[in-house]
Amino acid sequence: MLSHAYLIPLLPLAGFLVLALFGRRIGEPWAGWLGTATVAGSFVLSLVTYGALLGRTGSGREVTDVVYNWIPAIPHSGFQVSASLLVDPLSMTMVLFVTGISTLIHLYSIGYMDGDGDFPKFFLYLNLFVASMLVLVLGGNLLMTFVGWEGVGVCSYWLISFWFGRDSAASAGKKAFLYNRVADVGFLLAMFLVFERTGTLSYGSAGGGGFLGQAASLPPSTRTAVCLLLFLAAAGKSAQFPLFPWLADAMEGPTPVSALIHAATMVTAGVYLMCRIGPLLSLSHTAQLVVSIVGVGTAFVAASIGCAQQDIKKVLAYSTVSQLGYMFLAVGTGAYEAAIFLMVAHAFFKGLLFLGAGSVIHGLHDEQDLKRMGNLRRYMKLTFWTVSVGVVAIAGIPPLSGFFAKGDVLDNAFAGSLFPWKVMWAVGLATALLTAYYMTRLLVLAFLGDDRWKAVVDGGRAKKDPHESPWVMTVPLVVLAVLAVVGGALNLPGHLSFDPLRWLAPVFGPGAFEEHLSGSSQWVLGVVDALVALVGAGVAFRLWSRETERPALEPALLQRSWYLDEVTDATLGRPGQALARMAASFDTRVIDGAVTGVARLTRGAGSGLRRVQTGYVRQYALGITVGLVVLVGYVTFLAVAR
Amino acid sequence: MSVPYQWDIVLSMLLFSIGAVGVLVRRNILVMFMCIELMLNAANLAFVSFARHLNDVAGQAIVFFVLVVAAAEVVVGLGIVVAMFRRRRGATADDFHLMKG
Numbered sequence: 001m002l003s004h005a006y007l008i009p010l011l012p013l014a015g016f017l018v019l020a021l022f023g024r025r026i027g028e029p030w031a032g033w034l035g036t037a038t039v040a041g042s043f044v045l046s047l048v049t050y051g052a053l054l055g056r057t058g059s060g061r062e063v064t065d066v067v068y069n070w071i072p073a074i075p076h077s078g079f080q081v082s083a084s085l086l087v088d089p090l091s092m093t094m095v096l097f098v099t100g101i102s103t104l105i106h107l108y109s110i111g112y113m114d115g116d117g118d119f120p121k122f123f124l125y126l127n128l129f130v131a132s133m134l135v136l137v138l139g140g141n142l143l144m145t146f147v148g149w150e151g152v153g154v155c156s157y158w159l160i161s162f163w164f165g166r167d168s169a170a171s172a173g174k175k176a177f178l179y180n181r182v183a184d185v186g187f188l189l190a191m192f193l194v195f196e197r198t199g200t201l202s203y204g205s206a207g208g209g210g211f212l213g214q215a216a217s218l219p220p221s222t223r224t225a226v227c228l229l230l231f232l233a234a235a236g237k238s239a240q241f242p243l244f245p246w247l248a249d250a251m252e253g254p255t256p257v258s259a260l261i262h263a264a265t266m267v268t269a270g271v272y273l274m275c276r277i278g279p280l281l282s283l284s285h286t287a288q289l290v291v292s293i294v295g296v297g298t299a300f301v302a303a304s305i306g307c308a309q310q311d312i313k314k315v316l317a318y319s320t321v322s323q324l325g326y327m328f329l330a331v332g333t334g335a336y337e338a339a340i341f342l343m344v345a346h347a348f349f350k351g352l353l354f355l356g357a358g359s360v361i362h363g364l365h366d367e368q369d370l371k372r373m374g375n376l377r378r379y380m381k382l383t384f385w386t387v388s389v390g391v392v393a394i395a396g397i398p399p400l401s402g403f404f405a406k407g408d409v410l411d412n413a414f415a416g417s418l419f420p421w422k423v424m425w426a427v428g429l430a431t432a433l434l435t436a437y438y439m440t441r442l443l444v445l446a447f448l449g450d451d452r453w454k455a456v457v458d459g460g461r462a463k464k465d466p467h468e469s470p471w472v473m474t475v476p477l478v479v480l481a482v483l484a485v486v487g488g489a490l491n492l493p494g495h496l497s498f499d500p501l502r503w504l505a506p507v508f509g510p511g512a513f514e515e516h517l518s519g520s521s522q523w524v525l526g527v528v529d530a531l532v533a534l535v536g537a538g539v540a541f542r543l544w545s546r547e548t549e550r551p552a553l554e555p556a557l558l559q560r561s562w563y564l565d566e567v568t569d570a571t572l573g574r575p576g577q578a579l580a581r582m583a584a585s586f587d588t589r590v591i592d593g594a595v596t597g598v599a600r601l602t603r604g605a606g607s608g609l610r611r612v613q614t615g616y617v618r619q620y621a622l623g624i625t626v627g628l629v630v631l632v633g634y635v636t637f638l639a640v641a642r
Numbered sequence: 643m644s645v646p647y648q649w650d651i652v653l654s655m656l657l658f659s660i661g662a663v664g665v666l667v668r669r670n671i672l673v674m675f676m677c678i679e680l681m682l683n684a685a686n687l688a689f690v691s692f693a694r695h696l697n698d699v700a701g702q703a704i705v706f707f708v709l710v711v712a713a714a715e716v717v718v719g720l721g722i723v724v725a726m727f728r729r730r731r732g733a734t735a736d737d738f739h740l741m742k743g
Contacts, residue, residue, distance in 0.1 A: 615739025617674075621665050 002052050002063045004045075005087045008095060009134035011042045016127040023120030032110035035123035039106050039130050043099035050092045062507075063087040064140050064204065078199055084140030086203055090340070090507040094137040094272055097344050101264045101351050102130045104476035108355055109256040111473035112362055122162065122254070129155035133265050137272060141202035141210070142191050145273065149187065149237065152266045153180045159261060160253040172249035179246040183236020190229035197222050203276060215280040223280055227287035230277060231294075234270030240328060241298040244321045245565050251313040255358030258313060263320045263354050264347040271327040271343055275336045278508035282334055289420065292332020292413075296424045296431070299325025301562060303434035307441070308558035311368050312357045315442050318561075319394065320350055322431060326409050329428060333421060335412035336508045338405075345405035345487045349393040352480035353439075356387035359473055360446060363466040364453060370445040371548055374452040379466040382474050384447045386481040391443045393484040395436035396533040398526070401487030406432060407529045414525060429532055436536025444544045452548065650691035657684035671723055671733040675716065682712045 015038030023031050053061055065085040073080040085091075106126060113122050132151025139145035154177075161173030194211050195201055197218060204210020215223065234240070239247035250262045261267070274281060274291065281287055299322045306318035323346045330339035361368055363380050377384040393400040396407070410432070413425040453466070468474070543550065557563065657680055664677030686705045693701025723733055730737070 613742060615742030617735050617738075618666055618669075621662075625662050625666065 002087055005049055005065050005085050006067050008042050008045050009131045011038045012127045013131040019120055019124040023124055028119040029110050031120035031123050035127045036106035040103045043103050046095045046099050050096055053092055061089055081143050085138040086140035088507055089504045091137050097347050098133050098265050101347050104479055105256050105260040108473050108476040111470045112256050112358055125155050125158050136269055143201050156261050156266055159257040160250045162253055169252040172252040175249050176246040179243050180236045183233045183243055186229040186232030190226050193226055212279045215283055223284040224286045227281050227284050231291055234273050238267050238270030238324045239321045240294050247321055248314055248317045251317050259351050259354030263350040268343045271339055274331045278336050288332045292329050295325045295328025295332055296427045299431045300427050303431045305558050305561045306438040308554040310370050312370050316353055330409040333412045333416050337504055338408040338412050341408055342405040345401040348480055348487045349390045349484040352484050353390040355477050356383050359383040359469045362469055372453050373446045374449040377447040380468050386477040389481040389484055391439045395439050395537055396432055396529055398530050401484050404488035407526055411525050433532045433536040436533040437540045440537040440540035441544045448545055647691045647695040654684045654688040669734045669736055671735050675719055
């Protein structure tokens with residue numbers, strides 16, 4: 001079965017092709033069911049592959065599957081790349097949760113996109129996205145990963161601006177694309193550097209001949225450079241400081257897109273990449289420190305912004321950025337397993353929260369403002385309960401998955417050997433407090449309190465009563481809620497016969513960090529985490545359940561996301577525009593000026609000379625005669641002068 | 643005793659100058675034609691006298707070419723003059739300045 005891993009990305013790709021050719025004819029809702037079926041097929045295939053991989057031991061768990069020789073060896077450089085898939089515990093864990101979540105969100109989209117004019121096109125993009133994401137995680141070398149990386153990037157662009165008739169959606173798509181382009185430069189440069197130094201691009205961690213196996217023999221500066229360049233790419237894709245503003249704007253896309261691409265899967269690609277190069281990253285302390293500082297800083301900044309947002313999706317978007325920051329903190333401390341654990345758990349509860357938000361938006365007929373919701377608990381019971389589960393999970397209240405996952409990250413930071421990691425742990429804990437606060441605020445504003453949406457008059461008529469969503473939308477909610485509850489069991493301390501995360505360890509090489517905390521300190525840290533979460537949730541409940549307008553708690557600084565857009569605009573946008581304007585004036589003045597100058601000169605000369613052509617024959621004759629006389633005179637003069 | 647060839651040349655120059663001035667100052671197209679013929683024949687005279695002086699027959703041969711070309715030119719030119727007469731009475735060159743730039 002392992003040699004058939006290529007079928008996993010191929011199935012959604014086939015769905016994409018069928019939808020591209022016949023999507024309009026298949027129409028609604030069968031196009032959606034087709035898309036869902038192909039992804040579900042991938043999920044089944046990856047379950048089988050995962051099982052087959054479990055049956056193996058040791059180095060047998062790293063299978064490189066060469067599909068075909070993509071770029072044959074180029075003479076003199078030895079550059080050779082094959083379209084290969086790397087099937088190992090890390091990639092299969094990713095594949096499993098990507099296909100699983102994608103299946104649920106495809107199903108949900110059938111309900112959410114119901115009645116949209118471009119229904120088949122939506123599933124076309126969604127299937128292409130899943131195929132690209134699977135190529136990204138399964139790719140056996142940097143170039144294959146890059147293909148998937150760009151594939152998900154372009155799908156993200158298409159899906160953010162899916163409703164491109166709206167100006168804001170179109171420009172949000174462009175913004176996402178540009179931020180990612182800037183970051184992708186890092187990926188390209190890293191590939192060049194890796195090939196220049198090692199002569200290969202394939203991963204091959206455990207002596208597979210890839211560059212990760214040669215990590216130890218590379219000079220430290222190269223290791224740091226490669227890691228930091230790839231981190232630049234990861235920071236773009238995973239929305240880390242200062243490249244995160246695009247993710248908030250990306251909420252212009254349909255909500256299932258926000259759930260699938262901008263919460264559960266694509267934005268974790270950066271974390272995946274950093275985990276994949278774990279053996280290299282572990283050898284560069286500078287890079288590790290940079291990654292964890294950026295990570296924890298982003299986590300805190302984004303969480304603080306999330307506290308002051310009004311748009312339900314924006315809150316979730318900044319929450320995603322914040323959680324991704326946690327994952328990078330884990331990666332930076334070398335705790336790759338904790339990063340993957342949080343990534344999977346986050347996919348469950350953040351997917352759930354986004355789908356719940358989508359259900360609310362759908363039920364309230366496209367209302368996204370938290371201040372115009374309230375008391376939805378009465379109208380949307382199932383959505384209320386599932387979202388509550390998501391909120392409790394992300395807030396880190398035991399025994400839900402978020403508690404274990406976030407606790408794992410924080411414990412690893414606390415146990416870090418260097419001083420800075422203690423500071424990072426403290427910042428991480430503060431972020432956990434904020435997380436519990438803003439998520440509870442969201443829950444309270446949306447589902448409790450008065451029916452504020454009744455006061456909203458839309459175009460002269462009051463809003464219709466909200467309604468619960470159809471079953472295709474609630475089933476994924478329930479499934480994800482169950483996963484969000486039990487997801488913490490993935491990494492329970494104890495001696496289970498199969499530990500789904502521990503078996504990832506060989507992938508990350510010997511440099512991976514493992515916390516060594518005594519049982520009692522783990523208990524203490526766990527209690528501290530839980531208390532912080534409860535305090536955050538309690539404060540938010542007290543503050544927001546009675547009052548909905550508290551301007552002091554929503555300062556402009558946080559509402560405008562620390563003025564990061566304004567700073568970017570002032571430092572990069574406006575100088576860039578000035579440069580462009582200069583270039584434009586150079587073009588019109590100098591380059592166009594030369595062209596029009598030649599034309600003007602010719603025209604001037606012509607209009608001057610045309611006076612000579614009078615049409616009187618005798619004047620021409622006079623001209624000829626005078627010319628003749630002058631010529632003869634000149635010749636005579638020459639003859640005489642000699 | 644023969645006439646010195648310089649006299650022929652002077653005569654040729656006189657004829658040419660008369661022709662040139664005629665072309666410049668006269669407005670009647672027929673007279674301008676005659677003046678052009680005068681200039682051509684002045685050139686012919688120069689050719690012949692140089693041919694005799696230099697004892698080279700090529701000059702005399704060229705005269706035949708000039709005569710043929712002059713005949714052709716007259717045919718075309720008179721054709722034009724007749725056509726012009728049909729369109730308007732008179733043959734004044736200055737009336738025809740349609741080709742003004």
